[in-house]
Amino acid sequence: MVPWKIVLLFAIFGGAFAERLFPTGKVAAPRKYISDDESLLEEDDGGYRLPKETAPSHYTIQLKTSVHQGDIDFQGVVDIHLDVVESTDKIVVNSRGLDIVSATLYSVEDGELVLLEQPLETYDEQTEQLTFQCSSTLDLGSYVLTIDYTGQLQSSGSGFFRRFYRDENNNRHYLATTQFEPTRARMAFPCYDEPTLKATFTVSITHHVTYNAVSNMPQDGPVVVDSEDPEFVTTTFQKTKRMSTYLLAFVVSDFETRQLGSQLIHARPNAIDETEFGLVSGDAILDALGEYTGVSYYDYKPKLAQIAIPDWGSGAMENWGLVTYGEPALLFNPKVSTYRTKTGVATTVAHELAHQWFGNLVTTDWWKYIWLNEGFANLYGYYGAHLAYPDEKYMDLHQIQAVHLALAQDSTETTRPMNWNANTPAEISALFDTIAYYKSGSVLNMFRIIFGDEAWRKGLKTYLLNRQLDVATDLDLYEALQSALSAERSIPTTMTVKEIMESWTNAAGYPVLNVRRNYRTNEVILSQQRFFSDKKVPNEHLWYIPYNYADQKNQQFEVDQVSWLTKRAGRIHVDVKPEQWLVFNRQQFGYYRVNYDARNWEMLTWAMIHYPESIHHYNRAQLIDDAFNLARAEVLDFNVALRLLASLINEEDYLPWAAGDKVLRYLHGKVRGTDLQGRFEYLVHTLIGNVYMKLKVESVDADESLKDKYLKQLISTWACQIGYVDCLEKTHAALKAAVDGSMEVHPDVSTVVYCYGVQHASDNEFLWLYNRMVDSKNEAYRSLVISALGCAQNKDHLNSYLSTAIGSVSEINYLDAERPRVIQAVYSNDRYGVDVLIDYLNTAALADDFVNRLGQSTLNSAISNIASRTNTEEELDRLKGLLETLGSHVPENVRTAALTTVQANFDWRDSLEGVIVADFLEMSGWK
Numbered sequence: 001m002v003p004w005k006i007v008l009l010f011a012i013f014g015g016a017f018a019e020r021l022f023p024t025g026k027v028a029a030p031r032k033y034i035s036d037d038e039s040l041l042e043e044d045d046g047g048y049r050l051p052k053e054t055a056p057s058h059y060t061i062q063l064k065t066s067v068h069q070g071d072i073d074f075q076g077v078v079d080i081h082l083d084v085v086e087s088t089d090k091i092v093v094n095s096r097g098l099d100i101v102s103a104t105l106y107s108v109e110d111g112e113l114v115l116l117e118q119p120l121e122t123y124d125e126q127t128e129q130l131t132f133q134c135s136s137t138l139d140l141g142s143y144v145l146t147i148d149y150t151g152q153l154q155s156s157g158s159g160f161f162r163r164f165y166r167d168e169n170n171n172r173h174y175l176a177t178t179q180f181e182p183t184r185a186r187m188a189f190p191c192y193d194e195p196t197l198k199a200t201f202t203v204s205i206t207h208h209v210t211y212n213a214v215s216n217m218p219q220d221g222p223v224v225v226d227s228e229d230p231e232f233v234t235t236t237f238q239k240t241k242r243m244s245t246y247l248l249a250f251v252v253s254d255f256e257t258r259q260l261g262s263q264l265i266h267a268r269p270n271a272i273d274e275t276e277f278g279l280v281s282g283d284a285i286l287d288a289l290g291e292y293t294g295v296s297y298y299d300y301k302p303k304l305a306q307i308a309i310p311d312w313g314s315g316a317m318e319n320w321g322l323v324t325y326g327e328p329a330l331l332f333n334p335k336v337s338t339y340r341t342k343t344g345v346a347t348t349v350a351h352e353l354a355h356q357w358f359g360n361l362v363t364t365d366w367w368k369y370i371w372l373n374e375g376f377a378n379l380y381g382y383y384g385a386h387l388a389y390p391d392e393k394y395m396d397l398h399q400i401q402a403v404h405l406a407l408a409q410d411s412t413e414t415t416r417p418m419n420w421n422a423n424t425p426a427e428i429s430a431l432f433d434t435i436a437y438y439k440s441g442s443v444l445n446m447f448r449i450i451f452g453d454e455a456w457r458k459g460l461k462t463y464l465l466n467r468q469l470d471v472a473t474d475l476d477l478y479e480a481l482q483s484a485l486s487a488e489r490s491i492p493t494t495m496t497v498k499e500i501m502e503s504w505t506n507a508a509g510y511p512v513l514n515v516r517r518n519y520r521t522n523e524v525i526l527s528q529q530r531f532f533s534d535k536k537v538p539n540e541h542l543w544y545i546p547y548n549y550a551d552q553k554n555q556q557f558e559v560d561q562v563s564w565l566t567k568r569a570g571r572i573h574v575d576v577k578p579e580q581w582l583v584f585n586r587q588q589f590g591y592y593r594v595n596y597d598a599r600n601w602e603m604l605t606w607a608m609i610h611y612p613e614s615i616h617h618y619n620r621a622q623l624i625d626d627a628f629n630l631a632r633a634e635v636l637d638f639n640v641a642l643r644l645l646a647s648l649i650n651e652e653d654y655l656p657w658a659a660g661d662k663v664l665r666y667l668h669g670k671v672r673g674t675d676l677q678g679r680f681e682y683l684v685h686t687l688i689g690n691v692y693m694k695l696k697v698e699s700v701d702a703d704e705s706l707k708d709k710y711l712k713q714l715i716s717t718w719a720c721q722i723g724y725v726d727c728l729e730k731t732h733a734a735l736k737a738a739v740d741g742s743m744e745v746h747p748d749v750s751t752v753v754y755c756y757g758v759q760h761a762s763d764n765e766f767l768w769l770y771n772r773m774v775d776s777k778n779e780a781y782r783s784l785v786i787s788a789l790g791c792a793q794n795k796d797h798l799n800s801y802l803s804t805a806i807g808s809v810s811e812i813n814y815l816d817a818e819r820p821r822v823i824q825a826v827y828s829n830d831r832y833g834v835d836v837l838i839d840y841l842n843t844a845a846l847a848d849d850f851v852n853r854l855g856q857s858t859l860n861s862a863i864s865n866i867a868s869r870t871n872t873e874e875e876l877d878r879l880k881g882l883l884e885t886l887g888s889h890v891p892e893n894v895r896t897a898a899l900t901t902v903q904a905n906f907d908w909r910d911s912l913e914g915v916i917v918a919d920f921l922e923m924s925g926w927k
């Protein structure tokens with residue numbers, strides 16, 4: 001799946017994903033990772049794993065729902081066909097939130113059911129286990145346990161849950177849908193809810209005659225009118241192949257369907273016109289991945305359906321044959337949807353379709369190896385989209401959105417290894433993190449490149465076919481890759497795939513490769529140590545580090561060969577002149593950072609400023625990102641990072657700019673509001689000048705590439721933010737033209753045009769934009785406009801905007817998740833909004849409404865965001881005043897954390913980093 005909090009990070013890059021899918025229950029952080037101690041990797045299930053005496057083979061599930069009228073109660077009957085494999089007098093399954101009406105046990109004798117008894121049930125709330133105690137020991141053999149039960153559709157967005165959409169007359173239409181991963185199938189039917197306990201499923205659903213039902217498999221014959229109630233019909237689906245419970249799905253709705261070959265797409269009737277791109281790209285990507293893996297999807301499933309679920313964020317879930325998406329992750333409307341939405345759809349569709357092989361056909365044996373699902377899906381989310389649409393260069397985005405993101409987060413003492421066990425539902429949910437997705441995708445891509453695409457594909461095909469319809473551990477992957485490599489010899493004969501890969505999958509964090517040149521002897525000393533961004537902790541782990549380099553003379557950046565550093569340090573000879581640079585990790589294929597001696601950094605910096613094209617654009621982005629992070633960890637002079645940042649002056653590629661953008665945002669956060677702000681803006685002004693001159697802020701040329709669009713948005717955002725008159729005038733003019741109807745705003749520039757156009761808009765213009773949001777039923781577009789409205793720099797506009805979210809004006813058609821976004825929009829863009837928000841909240845009487853309407857977490861995050869944007873004494877006084885007014889509405893820990901954040905902002909100015917930055921900005925008279 002594509003989950004929620006991770007995707008929040010994309011908001012920083014402005015990615016089209018928003019977020020979701022984590023259950024609303026409290027999610028515990030994974031246990032703290034201490035060291036490489038193998039014993040920590042051992043399983044101790046704490047009583048949460050099901051006993052192994054019985055195992056399921058088939059489920060027949062019958063459900064009845066009246067969701068058409070909004071009812072949340074549902075009725076269910078499940079026949080669990082199971083085998084007793086070791087004699088026992090108990091049958092234990094998982095269940096949560098279901099009321100058991102009755103249970104009956106049958107034995108299967110000569111294919112006939114023989115009634116045995118009604119076993120007594122007990123329930124353990126902690127482990128979510130439902131135990132059926134039999135009166136005597138059961139012999140080995142086959143049984144059927146029939147359970148009659150009732151349950152309720154959830155409002156949380158997981159398990160079996162309810163959603164609604166509005167039609168053109170603003171009437172609500174309800175639907176019932178599912179999200180079972182990782183441990184929530186048990187909320188729809190009692191089951192053996194562990195990925196390894198695969199079974200076949202037959203599902204039938206009784207629903208209102210005006211509704212329809214879809215599931216993993218096609219319908220099995222026509223619907224049958226309910227004998228008791230002619231208003232209801234029963235839809236039955238064909239039996240599935242063996243699969244895990246978490247991959248089952250069903251949706252009951254009044255949606256419409258479009259079809260292309262064996263691909264289907266379902267959406268609410270008033271959005272079905274926005275499904276074209278999802279359908280076509282789904283078809284293209286499924287074919288591309290089938291060809292790539294050499295394993296056809298349709299050998300296992302007769303159809304693939306995708307469905308857009310309203311008001312469900314922007315995540316998605318790979319249910320085998322029925323992939324569910326939050327609407328912004330699947331719907332594309334060329335009239336209003338941006339290039340980022342399109343990118344999000346293509347890469348999310350590819351991610352979920354990659355799971356049809358990695359996760360669905362072959363499933364992780366236990367959540368400990370979740371990277372076997374999510375790492376592959378992350379990589380092939382980009383690579384699969386690339387295979388179907390090679391011109392878009394989606395793998396370039398993987399560099400920024402996965403590799404750089406993972407390197408940034410996987411550098412603390414408490415980060416976990418890829419292989420990491422979990423037992424409780426909360427621990428399991430917490431495993432769906434940066435490591436499972438972005439690190440694992442990056443590490444797998446490293447091995448794809450080292451082993452060579454051909455051997456890699458051969459290995460994957462072996463893995464998929466050896467483990468089809470079953471589960472796998474990391475060892476199965478290593479073995480399959482080893483068998484494919486043996487013929488190719490792409491790694492030294494002294495090494496095995498297992499030992500190489502385990503040096504990455506069993507260890508927390510990643511290394512920094514230190515490169516020290518001896519300019520007299522042409523020798524280079526290479527050494528490795530774990531990279532920590534926060535503190536220095538002894539670490540003995542040795543990675544098998546694949547490396548290569550390019551140098552100034554041979555600007556060869558192809559990743560055609562690698563050498564290995566498997567010890568703490570080693571010495572190599574290079575044929576590079578002392579006055580010429582060298583750069584390690586060509587195209588940053590390897591998941592690690594590189595640090596150099598000062599002289600080599602100096603030469604690289606010179607090249608980056610004067611001959612950027614002599615270094616591959618992946619490596620230019622790498623150099624900026626590595627230097628900044630190494631400097632922040634105090635293992636490199638901060639000046640080096642700042643001078644590399646200055647190389648952006650001649651940069652025209654998006655990737656180095658995206659890396660530099662993070663550095664600029666960091667610096668901006670530190671100096672905004674202080675006496676360094678002017679200097680900082682002058683720096684930005686100097687850096688963006690060359691690129692800005694070449695781009696059109698308010699329109700889009702037919703030949704602009706995807707990366708051009710990313711770069712344009714990045715540059716024009718900075719230009720408008722630091723007050724380029726040209727940028728502000730053009731965006732305002734473009735908004736005006738849209739308001740008076742003379743010219744529509746092109747969707748691909750709408751983010752910037754709306755945000756900065758509305759900054760000094762008239763009442764009429766502000767209202768026009770607000771109404772665009774209210775009138776739209778496209779969630780991604782509404783999000784975009786909600787963010788843009790927060791850019792206004794007019795107190796009346798912002799105050800009335802805040803009132804729409806906080807006030808009790810119920811006729812505004814906000815989705816629940818949209819109201820907190822209004823608050824976020826107001827404080828996110830500029831300090832101006834922060835001040836307006838503080839004034840607004842400074843009415844004690846409002847606090848109750850705020851918390852009731854938007855939730856405590858929205859208030860907490862508003863406070864912490866105000867704090868992180870507080871850089872001066874005057875701003876601190878305003879924050880303190882607000883905290884006083886809000887009183888006990890702000891929990892003590894939130895208050896303390898806010899004041900600590902402000903103190904850290906203040907302290908930064910006197911830190912070595914702060915002083916170097918000040919010095920750099922003051923002498924930036926350079927041009």
Ligand SMILES: [Zn+2]
Nearest residue numbers: 001002374377
């Ligand atoms: Zn996934």
